[in-house]
Amino acid sequence: MSSALIFDIKPYSINDGPGIRITIFLKGCPLSCDWCHNPEGISPNLxxxxxxxxxxxxxxxxxxxxxxxxxxxxxxxxxxxxxxxxxxxxxxxxxxxxxxxxGSAVTVEEIMKRIRRETVMMDQSDGGVTISGGEPMMQSDFLIELLDELGREGIHRAVDTTGLAKTETLLEVARRTELFLYDLKMMDPQRHKRYTGVTNEKILDNLKILAASGGKYQYQDSLDQRS
Ligand code: SF4
Ligand code: SF4
Missing domain, CATH: 3.30.70.20 (Alpha-Beta Plaits)
Structure with missing residues (x-):
């Protein structure tokens, strides 16, 4: 069974998708945004x-x-x-x-045991599990295995992503995800690079491909107001 390095688990999350959720934060992110609220999630290492x-x-x-x-x-x-x-x-x-x-290493089974403790809260609020980061697709084997386990137990699955990942990985994840929270930081590639360290061409391409595939997503570009 796959394992991953996580840096936080937040039960009772109300801003990470529908209902009340448990959010799992995976370490490692390809962006380094000026305003990052979880800098401990950037490094993929302990x-x-x-x-x-x-x-x-x-x-x-x-x-x-x-x-x-x-x-x-x-x-x-x-x-x-x-x-x-x-x-x-x-x-x-x-x-x-x-x-x-x-950073602590956890297996899919260990995370599932933790998630099952919140079954009543998730069921009563039409909530579920959100997998966030960092960028969760950086630990794709673990992510896909966890999504499969959640799917087998009928738990609503959301993935909070920067969108910067291999397209094949994104589509594999999309087949196992009810909702993407697509965190598109800015539309302008140069300003995106200036504030996050990377350009957004791949992120925008992935968003178009995700939309064409029928994947369900919400995205925000409110940070585009930065000057
Ligand atoms: S244990 Fe070390 S880091 Fe913690 S308060 Fe004492 S001196 Fe500071
Ligand atoms: S080796 Fe020393 S400094 Fe490093 S984590 Fe252990 S106690 Fe802390």
Whole structure:
């Protein structure tokens, strides 16, 4: 069974499709938008994050690091990335969550067990599951397997996408998805590149192909108002 790296699970989501939903956030995104609300979702890899503003300088992380990768300095905690093996102990012992790990590996079966705990909420609200990111199509084997499992259990499936993926993958996903939330950032290719790091030709092509295939989608281009 496939596994994926996720960075969040949000039950009771009301803005990610119809009804009340559980939203699964997969790591990895091909865009790097200036306004990104989930920067921990950009890297496809496990990460250790540090917030200087939350750090009280207690030194607990330094004392507990098994490989002495951390140092307390007047500017905050420094990490020797050559030594750090991302074991996560510093995040476990940090009292203020200034140190946190982003990314946990889960199998489809593990996610399905978590989703089934929300069956009543989903059924009573005509909700379902939304798979978001990052860009969920970057972990396409897991995504397709999860969508198949959800389909077998009759759960409504939405995929929140940037649209930047291989067209074959998009169409495979479309066959298993009731609704795409197509997050088209801007229509103008140059401005798209300026604000997201990539041009939007492939994203627009994929949207046309998705529409022609009969795939159901909602899209927004409200960010096109940026100057
Ligand atoms: S993740 Fe582990 S190895 Fe890396 S700094 Fe934290 S405790 Fe040390
Ligand atoms: S344990 Fe947390 S609060 Fe204490 S020094 Fe380390 S990062 Fe800062």
């Amino acid at each position: 990460q250790k994050l540090y917030s200087k503003t939350k750090c009280i300088g207690c030194g607990t992380c330094v004392e507990n690091c098994p490989v002495n990768a951390l140092a307390l300095t007047p500017e905050g905690i420094n990490t020797n990335t050559d030594l750090c093996d991302l074991c996560g102990i510093c995040a476990d012992v940090c009292p203020t969550k200034a140190m946190e790990m982003s």
